[in-house]
Amino acid sequence: MIEVSPSASVPAGAPAGDPVISTLFRSEQGGHEQVVLCQDRPSGLKAVIALHSTALGPALGGTRFHAYPGSADPEQAAVLDALNLARGMSYKNALAGLDHGGGKAVIIGDPEQIKTEALLRAYGRFVASLGGRYVTACDVGTYVQDMDVVARECRWTTGRSPESGGAGDSSVLTAFGVFQGMRACAQQLWGAPTLRGRLVGVAGVGKVGKHLVGHLLEDGARVVVTDVREESVRTVLAAHPGAPVSAAADTDALIRTEGLDLYAPCALGGALNEETVPVLTAAAVCGAANNQLAHPGVEKDLAERGILYAPDYVVNAGGVIQVADELHGFDFARAKAKAEKIHATTMAIFERAEADGVPPVAAADRLAEQRMGR
Numbered sequence: 001m002i003e004v005s006p007s008a009s010v011p012a013g014a015p016a017g018d019p020v021i022s023t024l025f026r027s028e029q030g031g032h033e034q035v036v037l038c039q040d041r042p043s044g045l046k047a048v049i050a051l052h053s054t055a056l057g058p059a060l061g062g063t064r065f066h067a068y069p070g071s072a073d074p075e076q077a078a079v080l081d082a083l084n085l086a087r088g089m090s091y092k093n094a095l096a097g098l099d100h101g102g103g104k105a106v107i108i109g110d111p112e113q114i115k116t117e118a119l120l121r122a123y124g125r126f127v128a129s130l131g132g133r134y135v136t137a138c139d140v141g142t143y144v145q146d147m148d149v150v151a152r153e154c155r156w157t158t159g160r161s162p163e164s165g166g167a168g169d170s171s172v173l174t175a176f177g178v179f180q181g182m183r184a185c186a187q188q189l190w191g192a193p194t195l196r197g198r199l200v201g202v203a204g205v206g207k208v209g210k211h212l213v214g215h216l217l218e219d220g221a222r223v224v225v226t227d228v229r230e231e232s233v234r235t236v237l238a239a240h241p242g243a244p245v246s247a248a249a250d251t252d253a254l255i256r257t258e259g260l261d262l263y264a265p266c267a268l269g270g271a272l273n274e275e276t277v278p279v280l281t282a283a284a285v286c287g288a289a290n291n292q293l294a295h296p297g298v299e300k301d302l303a304e305r306g307i308l309y310a311p312d313y314v315v316n317a318g319g320v321i322q323v324a325d326e327l328h329g330f331d332f333a334r335a336k337a338k339a340e341k342i343h344a345t346t347m348a349i350f351e352r353a354e355a356d357g358v359p360p361v362a363a364a365d366r367l368a369e370q371r372m373g374r
């Protein structure tokens, strides 16, 4: 799955001039501590490592491996994407209660074409050269096996395979964390932290979505799912024979389902936009996908329709909680206990939003900035 941050272009309101310099030094979306451009011509590595903040500890965030094929200037798109993603990680890590700042790296190119051991090891040496200011992990285009290779050059690597002492697939705790966010939505809307008897729509039943369906059914919810891959839908239905889980034709049909209580976008970014928000039948949105709001302002459209929105970067932090734990010798129970706190954090955000009269996204940003001292 390829997901490109919508902000892989100049952010709205950024001053004129070189887009990278303007974003970094002058725009509200900037303020990054350090940006490193890396090149290793023998292996073909071109990468950018962006460290937004180390105020709470070493910057932690994954490595995206992507070619930006639609962009007129892929290298510049990659740098801007890294800046935006690193900033997002600062906020995510702060609200997850981790002692980590935010960082992110992008390796520029098509992983299918250029990913080799030599390239990953060269990348690992660059991460190591930062001496622990940046801790890397998987993202779109990189996998646990890749992190095993990077780790041969760099001890500040997480998201490795269990065989190499890593935490493995992070989607397990990501799904668990999203489920905690859903329990908070239920508590806020219906007075009890359970989805029992509710109808929940899950769009995208890949690694995270399929685990999420399991939690929901176990809690007594009814579930409707959809996915562009028919096989993924079939797998989920087959995994729960006799359970109240059905399939919608597509996401458009799913979000219009009569009686839908909660909508969980678990596929690509931009799920909430001018087309979808007006037709949503659900009372709340809480899902795993990154960058669910197509652009700033959509959170206000949701609030105006009375739809409760649990910010994506709050509820999908289970994965980063999982890989952060790996740095201390992975303990699944300990990481799960931390991910369980996503319920309390989401409740605190809803309370702050009510008290300040702002949408939950704004309340979440304020709480994160308070912790970072920004």
Ligand SMILES: NC(=O)c1ccc[n+]([C@@H]2O[C@H](COP(=O)([O-])OP(=O)(O)OC[C@H]3O[C@@H](n4cnc5c(N)ncnc54)[C@H](O)[C@@H]3O)[C@@H](O)[C@H]2O)c1
Pocket: 001, 003, 170, 171, 172, 174, 203, 204, 205, 206, 207, 208, 209, 226, 227, 228, 229, 232, 251, 266, 267, 268, 269, 288, 289, 290, 316, 317, 319, 320
């Ligand atoms: N895996 C993690 O730990 C993690 C952590 C944080 C955030 N996320 C985010 O959660 C989302 C899901 O991640 P994942 O790891 O499950 O990815 P995945 O690729 O395993 O699953 C995504 C699923 O969405 C489906 N899909 C794609 N386009 C669709 C569309 N238009 N309509 C319906 N289904 C569609 C795909 O076929 C796939 O089955 C992504 O946005 C990811 O960035 C994942």
